[in-house]
Amino acid sequence: GAPAIGLGALALEGGRFDLATQQLAFKSLALKDISLESGAGKTRAKPLALPELGVAATQIDLAQRKAEVGAVVLKNGRVAMRRDAGGTLDLVAALKALSPEPTAAKPAAQKPATEAAAPATPWRYTVERLALSGFGIAFHDESMSPALQVGLEDIAIETSGVSEKLDRPLPLKAGLRVASGGRLAVEGKLVPATAAIDLQLKLDDLALKPAQPFIGKHAALDLAGGRISAAGTVKHDARSSGYKGSFGVSELR
Numbered sequence: 001g002a003p004a005i006g007l008g009a010l011a012l013e014g015g016r017f018d019l020a021t022q023q024l025a026f027k028s029l030a031l032k033d034i035s036l037e038s039g040a041g042k043t044r045a046k047p048l049a050l051p052e053l054g055v056a057a058t059q060i061d062l063a064q065r066k067a068e069v070g071a072v073v074l075k076n077g078r079v080a081m082r083r084d085a086g087g088t089l090d091l092v093a094a095l096k097a098l099s100p101e102p103t104a105a106k107p108a109a110q111k112p113a114t115e116a117a118a119p120a121t122p123w124r125y126t127v128e129r130l131a132l133s134g135f136g137i138a139f140h141d142e143s144m145s146p147a148l149q150v151g152l153e154d155i156a157i158e159t160s161g162v163s164e165k166l167d168r169p170l171p172l173k174a175g176l177r178v179a180s181g182g183r184l185a186v187e188g189k190l191v192p193a194t195a196a197i198d199l200q201l202k203l204d205d206l207a208l209k210p211a212q213p214f215i216g217k218h219a220a221l222d223l224a225g226g227r228i229s230a231a232g233t234v235k236h237d238a239r240s241s242g243y244k245g246s247f248g249v250s251e252l253r
Helices: 090-098 209-218
Strands: 004-013 016-018 023-026 028-038 045-055 058-061 066-075 078-083 124-141 148-163 170-178 183-191 196-207 227-236 241-250
Touching (some): 028 090, 045 090, 170 196
Antiparallel strands (some): 004 028, 016 023, 023 058, 028 045, 124 148, 170 183
């Protein structure tokens, strides 16, 4: 069957729109049970599920192309992805199927230089806080032999002061638990425009056995077990990349 997007409920509190000034505002917006379904019959599944999405007090000025958004909070989402032997990701395929087919546009008549439209004013926006918590990701990759299976749980990411000024560093705090064993926590700064990072990293007892499909692809080794732990600073920018800190492997066999 065709992919479908579902929405359980939507609640808007304190909403108002001024037609004269083109200003929109609301106290809060809550969306429940957002989902993406794909497949047919017994194979019908939800590769994407988001039980809770909330947006705090927000003001949008359409005329001035400006938005001030309060906290955006996403909770308990689930992502299930499968890559087949041919390398196709089912989630990506489902999202593409939702996109309308492009239509050939008729060539527009050229306007005289004096009538050329002025470039649109870019949007300015701020998001006070962006937080994601309780997320889980399941990934099954059949393009490898044996098939790779990865499960990530308790994914949490938080930042603040998000805006169109992507060259400004943002505070970042994130963590997750690996289903097969291990925990990762990072905290520091990220520059969105350049992907530059300065992060404190802590990795506890990451299980190595799930990496066997990768290892078997490049070497005749059978990894039965092992764990990695690390704690230190990770830095990356246009000039250099590096890690400084401790690193250890235990129970390798």
